[in-house]
Amino acid sequence: MSTATPEAAGASDVPIIEISNLNKWFGAFHVLRDISLSVAAQERVVICGPSGSGKSTLIRCINRLEDHQEGSIVVDGTPLTRNIKNIDLVRRDIGMVFQQFNLFPHLTILQNCTLGPIWVRKMPRQAAEEIALKFLERVQILDQSAKYPGQLSGGQQQRAAIARALCMEPRVMLFDEPTSALDPEMIKEVLDVMTGLAESGMTMLIVSHEMGFAAQVADRMIFMDDGQIVEENTPDAFFNNPQSDRTKLFLSQILRH
């Protein structure tokens, strides 16, 4: 339940993501307020909070799908600035899984997976396909590799999206509500894949409302509201002894049913 898993013990103290005093506005709306967060290699951080609290925006800033106005984000030693070279470097190190999968519908599952390795890592096609097949097997959709995304179920599509991100052999994986768009019976298969990934020692930042899953894999829980980090704690303390009133309210609302 807590940080006592063997992988967590192996988590190093070197931060792989270092965010300090991050501020972001959408027009006049102050969406991220003075966020500082440091994530160690092999650490699993689950971020939760009510909708509109800025949690998705926060992780989208980490691979620069959103830019920020103040503060700094350093990923694996590379500061995120307007410099396109740095952005490219950071994106190579970070894999991302979206709520809506964002698979490319005009490419087969295999082609979805080999696109990055071939065009970004400049890998020969054959080597890229070997890697892709390895990860498709790991997420257990090897038999779907020749199909197009539209022919797969939601759960299969999300697992394909995870495989696509893994094919770039990233050092960090970002998950933006990966199960929110899934039918209930498909959530487990995606969470199982993510649990396996956590056990293999991947650094993960997960925005999710799956509290059972969070309690199981997280090293650290973060609760955000109104663009701020309201509470940050071990899962054990977070679920059993939340400190702030907002956290208590949120947990009571989300855990009641």
Place this chain on the structure above:
Amino acid sequence: MFFRDQSEMLPPRAAPITEVGLVGWLRINLFSSYANAALTLVSLTLLLLVVPPFIDWVLIKAQFSGDSGEACSGIGACWAWVDQRLGQFFYGFYPAEAHWRVNVTAILLVPAILYVLVDNLPGAKFGRWYSYVYPLLAAYLLVGGFGLEVIQTDKFGGFMLNMVVGLTGIVLSLPIGVLLALGRQSRLPVIRLLCIAFIEAVRGVPLITLLFVAIVLLQLFLPPQVSLDQLLRVIIMVTLFASAYMAEVVRGGLQAIPKGQIEGAQAVGLGYWQTMRLIVLPQALRISIPGIVNTFIGLFKDTTLVIIIGLFDLLGHARLLQTNPDWIGDVDHEAYLFSAAVFFLVCFLMSRYSVSLEKQLSKDRH
């Protein structure tokens, strides 16, 4: 009382004739309601009134030989001009001893088009390159130089002129249109404004005005020793005109692509041009196929406007024929009908290709 025992199962029976076969087809397609039946009868009457007399005029009572309009009776169509003038309709005033160059260009065009339009032909890899090189080859054959006698572009004419202007415009307007559409969505204000200004300026002016500008005004802005070939000016203007329309068609396709597709590509690490080429454009262009082909067809028909710079395309030669003393007054309908048929054939083929492409692409995906 409620007991039932059906000892023999019923075999399937043939459907009633109102549902299948000829009668069924007629019922479903032509006589499904009173209103439809009435419309069918009206249409049939109209067809009966129009088609037999037309065929009678165009073929049965038509005159196919003779040296001048006097040979024609006037009851049927006069096709006597065809064997003298067909060459002019297709080659214009291109020198007769060089007609073979046009023919070779036309024959070489067939594989160049096929390799672009049809997938999985044998030798596809070589074929693609051939298609890229073909325009240079065609230009060399038609214009000459390097050992071939040079033929000035003012000798170009007839349907060959329509094909030269039309195909060049089609080949160039799509990539230029795509770039304009991307530029119109650019985050860089200078590029965006330039693209918007170009698109709106060109779309807001009739093509014929642009052609006058190209012919009359352009020389005022160029240094006197520079003289752009007249045909080249027309090709440039027709291409730019079609590009502006193409840009708007493609923009429609681009806007239909969800933002998540671009984010997915960025998250994988693809740069802007890779994202556009590998992810966005293949999907956007697929959606835009009907509009793209529509623009192509419009462009092809606009090639008849070369007449305003004194070049005679297919339609121009049809008009020339009508004013020829030997034929004056006897061939007005026939010459136009012939031109219309040729244009229709080409445009209809384009339209059918676009339909089959759409079908094929939607089959691939699901």
